[in-house]
Amino acid sequence: MTAEIPQWDVFEAAFRASPPGNPFTDVSFGATFRLGHRAVAVRGFYDGDDTFRVRFMPDTPGEWRYETSSDLEALNGLTGSFVCAPPLPNTHGPVQTTGTFHFAYADGTPYRPIGTTCYAWTHQEDALEEQTLRTLAQSPFNKIRMCVFPKDYDFNRNEPPRYPFEQSETGEWDFTRFHPAFFRHFETRVRQLRDLGIEADIILFHPYDRWGFARMPAEVDDRYLRYLVARLAAYRNVWWSLANEFDIMDSKTDTDWERIFRIIQQEDPCQHLRSIHNCVRWYDHGKPWVTHASIQSSDLYAIPRWRDQYRKPIVVDECCYEGDIHWLWGNLTAEQMVNRFWIGTVGGGYVGHGETYLHPEEILWWSKGGVLHGGSPPRLAFLKQVLDAAPPGHLEPLNDRWDHRVAHIGEEYYLYYYARRQPAQDLYHLPETHAYQADILDVWNMTMTPVEGRFRGKFMLKLPGKPFTAVRFQRVAL
Amino acid sequence: MTAEIPQWDVFEAAFRASPPGNPFTDVSFGATFRLGHRAVAVRGFYDGDDTFRVRFMPDTPGEWRYETSSDLEALNGLTGSFVCAPPLPNTHGPVQTTGTFHFAYADGTPYRPIGTTCYAWTHQEDALEEQTLRTLAQSPFNKIRMCVFPKDYDFNRNEPPRYPFEQSETGEWDFTRFHPAFFRHFETRVRQLRDLGIEADIILFHPYDRWGFARMPAEVDDRYLRYLVARLAAYRNVWWSLANEFDIMDSKTDTDWERIFRIIQQEDPCQHLRSIHNCVRWYDHGKPWVTHASIQSSDLYAIPRWRDQYRKPIVVDECCYEGDIHWLWGNLTAEQMVNRFWIGTVGGGYVGHGETYLHPEEILWWSKGGVLHGGSPPRLAFLKQVLDAAPPGHLEPLNDRWDHRVAHIGEEYYLYYYARRQPAQDLYHLPETHAYQADILDVWNMTMTPVEGRFRGKFMLKLPGKPFTAVRFQRVAL
Numbered sequence: 001m002t003a004e005i006p007q008w009d010v011f012e013a014a015f016r017a018s019p020p021g022n023p024f025t026d027v028s029f030g031a032t033f034r035l036g037h038r039a040v041a042v043r044g045f046y047d048g049d050d051t052f053r054v055r056f057m058p059d060t061p062g063e064w065r066y067e068t069s070s071d072l073e074a075l076n077g078l079t080g081s082f083v084c085a086p087p088l089p090n091t092h093g094p095v096q097t098t099g100t101f102h103f104a105y106a107d108g109t110p111y112r113p114i115g116t117t118c119y120a121w122t123h124q125e126d127a128l129e130e131q132t133l134r135t136l137a138q139s140p141f142n143k144i145r146m147c148v149f150p151k152d153y154d155f156n157r158n159e160p161p162r163y164p165f166e167q168s169e170t171g172e173w174d175f176t177r178f179h180p181a182f183f184r185h186f187e188t189r190v191r192q193l194r195d196l197g198i199e200a201d202i203i204l205f206h207p208y209d210r211w212g213f214a215r216m217p218a219e220v221d222d223r224y225l226r227y228l229v230a231r232l233a234a235y236r237n238v239w240w241s242l243a244n245e246f247d248i249m250d251s252k253t254d255t256d257w258e259r260i261f262r263i264i265q266q267e268d269p270c271q272h273l274r275s276i277h278n279c280v281r282w283y284d285h286g287k288p289w290v291t292h293a294s295i296q297s298s299d300l301y302a303i304p305r306w307r308d309q310y311r312k313p314i315v316v317d318e319c320c321y322e323g324d325i326h327w328l329w330g331n332l333t334a335e336q337m338v339n340r341f342w343i344g345t346v347g348g349g350y351v352g353h354g355e356t357y358l359h360p361e362e363i364l365w366w367s368k369g370g371v372l373h374g375g376s377p378p379r380l381a382f383l384k385q386v387l388d389a390a391p392p393g394h395l396e397p398l399n400d401r402w403d404h405r406v407a408h409i410g411e412e413y414y415l416y417y418y419a420r421r422q423p424a425q426d427l428y429h430l431p432e433t434h435a436y437q438a439d440i441l442d443v444w445n446m447t448m449t450p451v452e453g454r455f456r457g458k459f460m461l462k463l464p465g466k467p468f469t470a471v472r473f474q475r476v477a478l
Numbered sequence: 479m480t481a482e483i484p485q486w487d488v489f490e491a492a493f494r495a496s497p498p499g500n501p502f503t504d505v506s507f508g509a510t511f512r513l514g515h516r517a518v519a520v521r522g523f524y525d526g527d528d529t530f531r532v533r534f535m536p537d538t539p540g541e542w543r544y545e546t547s548s549d550l551e552a553l554n555g556l557t558g559s560f561v562c563a564p565p566l567p568n569t570h571g572p573v574q575t576t577g578t579f580h581f582a583y584a585d586g587t588p589y590r591p592i593g594t595t596c597y598a599w600t601h602q603e604d605a606l607e608e609q610t611l612r613t614l615a616q617s618p619f620n621k622i623r624m625c626v627f628p629k630d631y632d633f634n635r636n637e638p639p640r641y642p643f644e645q646s647e648t649g650e651w652d653f654t655r656f657h658p659a660f661f662r663h664f665e666t667r668v669r670q671l672r673d674l675g676i677e678a679d680i681i682l683f684h685p686y687d688r689w690g691f692a693r694m695p696a697e698v699d700d701r702y703l704r705y706l707v708a709r710l711a712a713y714r715n716v717w718w719s720l721a722n723e724f725d726i727m728d729s730k731t732d733t734d735w736e737r738i739f740r741i742i743q744q745e746d747p748c749q750h751l752r753s754i755h756n757c758v759r760w761y762d763h764g765k766p767w768v769t770h771a772s773i774q775s776s777d778l779y780a781i782p783r784w785r786d787q788y789r790k791p792i793v794v795d796e797c798c799y800e801g802d803i804h805w806l807w808g809n810l811t812a813e814q815m816v817n818r819f820w821i822g823t824v825g826g827g828y829v830g831h832g833e834t835y836l837h838p839e840e841i842l843w844w845s846k847g848g849v850l851h852g853g854s855p856p857r858l859a860f861l862k863q864v865l866d867a868a869p870p871g872h873l874e875p876l877n878d879r880w881d882h883r884v885a886h887i888g889e890e891y892y893l894y895y896y897a898r899r900q901p902a903q904d905l906y907h908l909p910e911t912h913a914y915q916a917d918i919l920d921v922w923n924m925t926m927t928p929v930e931g932r933f934r935g936k937f938m939l940k941l942p943g944k945p946f947t948a949v950r951f952q953r954v955a956l
Binding site: 423 | 801802803804806809810811813814836882896898899900901902903904905938943945
């Protein structure tokens with residue numbers, strides 16, 4: 001009997017061996033997967049307990065065969081096969097870039113990120129982590145930014161339950177020995193996100209560190225990257241975010257980041273999305289190994305300019321967070337967060353959420369997860385609903401009239417957003433050759449009001465004269 | 479008996495003469511006013527009805543003597559005198575620049591502009607104009623932008639009751655003959671503003687024109703400028719705004735504007751403030767004949783940068799208007815208008831108001847005056863009250879932390895403004911050597927709540943966690 005693996009799910013093969021020396025460093029192990037003329041070489045990994053594993057995400061139905069290779073006799077030349085069956089329902093494959101500025105799943109279904117941020121949610125107690133998953137399941141979020149390494153920062157002084165490396169009795173890290181339980185836990189959370197339809201934007205390095213993980217030698221970084229990619233690349237919802245605020249990690253240079261990009265690019269058989277997140281100084285997202293721009297900025301109106309500059313999807317995954325802490329990046333109102341999402345959306349880009357309300361037990365969503373307290377998530381769900389109802393294609397910014405912005409999908413669909421302005425009317429100029437139906441959206445109060453009649457060409461429309469108004473025109477049969 | 483004129487009021491002498499030819503163009507007429515060693519030459523003007531006048535605003539108490547000069551025998555060598563008495567109560571003289579970035583009246587009293595805009599209010603029927611004056615008297619506004627010439631634009635298609643030039647039977651303007659009734663009317667309104675304590679920011683040219691006043695020959699412009707200055711310079715509340723949106727007046731070049739600045743500078747014995755207002759392209763406010771920057775922009779956070787650039791007071795007199803029309807510059811919410819005033823204030827600059835709500839009879843405050851409909855004026859009155867209660871000196875921006883801004887007056891006074899952010903606490907760092915009392919201001923709801931205790935050095939303060947919060951620290955005795 002041959003195993004059946006649905007397309008874009010994880011095939012895993014495990015092999016037992018007891019090599020002499022350190023199995024993390026002294027053994028090479030991998031497998032080549034073949035279908036027809038294709039051959040995909042994949043690195044395996046040591047998972048503790050004399051167990052070596054190799055994982056593979058089949059992207060094409062059919063019978064895949066594999067053969068292992070290793071410098072350890074017992075792990076070399078082992079073969080097997082499995083059948084890649086059609087995908088499970090609601091499975092669309094890994095997300096890729098499309099149409100220069102946008103994203104789609106491998107099967108062509110548009111993917112429009114409505115991301116959030118819980119940097120250290122996998123480093124908490126189980127009950128809190130499970131609460132986070134339940135919250136996410138009810139939320140509009142379909143992407144989450146999360147760190148591999150634990151976090152040391154305000155409101156984040158607790159020790160994590162697990163560490164990525166073995167520790168000696170005197171407290172020194174043995175950087176040559178990974179702690180498989182740490183990674184098993186982390187990948188369980190990634191898989192649970194996958195099963196909720198949520199992309200895991202995995203942050204490989206970050207500066208908020210008291211353990212030394214931000215300042216490891218280059219060879220340790222590289223081994224860690226190869227190990228992590230071997231374990232995680234087969235999960236279809238993985239994105240690689242090389243760092244959070246890379247520019248304040250003073251132990252790494254631009255040359256280091258380039259090497260890290262190259263390793264990820266070489267190791268990942270699925271070519272998951274790759275980017276790197278700035279604090280003050282930006283990475284040059286125009287470089288060919290960057291698949292999309294991952295930006296920290298409050299200037300959402302600049303997205304069309306950045307599109308022109310990078311010719312890639314623009315994700316402003318940090319535009320400050322809804323909350324009330326004193327840090328400048330953590331006290332947006334819910335209105336501001338929602339407004340920034342809409343400005344980014346009609347600018348042809350994508351925006352990320354985070355939440356930082358003071359909490360008696362220091363459980364702030366942006367870092368530890370838990371429950372959401374803010375006013376923006378239901379409004380972001382409304383935005384998602386509007387986007388999901390759009391015709392095929394992607395929103396492109398049409399023009400740039402101060403803070404009144406318009407996006408469109410060809411001549412099928414126009415979305416005006418007035419932000420905080422309160423016009424009681426506006427003058428529109430749509431194609432003369434089609435007819436359109438209009439809806440007036442209150443993006444804060446989450447209402448959608450159809451306007452009577454059909455519209456074409458140049459016309460004035462009465463508007464509510466209130467902030468947070470959007471107007472949607474959808475082409476209808478003449 | 480010698481006439482007594484309070485300091486900074488208008489002395490006027492009138493003389494009758496019936497010259498042959500055109501008294502507007504064929505007669506030179508003026509007077510020199512002397513006090514002690516000072517001699518001030520002032521141009522006079524023909525006011526119709528065989529009457530020539532000369533006006534003078536004495537800036538120094540004492541007995542002033544004058545002697546006329548003219549190429550017309552009957553107007554030459556006439557002498558007289560008056561006594562300049564102490565100023566009337568609440569009279570502080572013309573406004574001048576002070577301390578690089580600010581304004582003060584001639585007697586040293588700080589002047590903090592809270593300006594508004596009624597471009598064409600002097601070109602309406604008397605009842606409406608008088609209503610405008612009553613509205614202004616109740617308002618916080620102490621400066622108004624207003625055009626000399628009538629205005630042709632959306633919501634402004636009515637003919638004005640008067641024109642500045644004589645018109646032939648066939649409708650052609652005689653640019654060599656002013657219409658004194660037009661100017662008498664205009665200066666009456668300027669004088670009424672003066673008596674309300676309101677500076678008249680007089681716009682000499684503007685592009686919104688169907689009569690030809692935006693495209694007169696240079697010699698007509700020059701004669702008009704000399705005539706206007708002769709009539710108006712003696713009113714202490716006059717400011718010269720060379721143009722509204724000078725950069726879209728395609729009949730005038732930068733050389734023309736330079737000539738116009740020079741004429742105003744040469745003709746005005748009081749050296750009233752001079753600036754010029756942009757649409758898209760800015761005038762170089764660094765030029766020596768510009769006394770302050772008069773800016774159209776929505777980027778209030780840039781004021782500290784413009785201060786550094788121009789080293790002059792920054793007045794953003796147009797940051798869009800509160801209203802609900804479809805034009806992009808005319809549909810701010812009241813919150814946005816108030817927010818922009820506060821951002822500008824803590825940035826060490828000054829902001830202007832305008833209002834453009836749709837009106838069944840097209841009476842929009844921004845152009846015709848009338849009554850105010852918006853929500854910002856009471857909040858601007860609150861801002862004015864806060865500013866009036868500040869210690870001597872002027873607010874200078876202290877730092878530039880994203881959109882949290884702080885202004886201070888030495889170590890006496892600190893004003894934090896959080897705009898739309900909602901921190902529930904903030905960390906302050908005041909001088910260790912003084913003690914401060916704190917007040918929390920809700921600039922939208924117009925409340926001021928003293929915080930218990932005295933503060934110094936570094937400390938955390940609880941805040942309301944609501945937008946539109948300001949915090950004021952005032953030094954108190956130790």
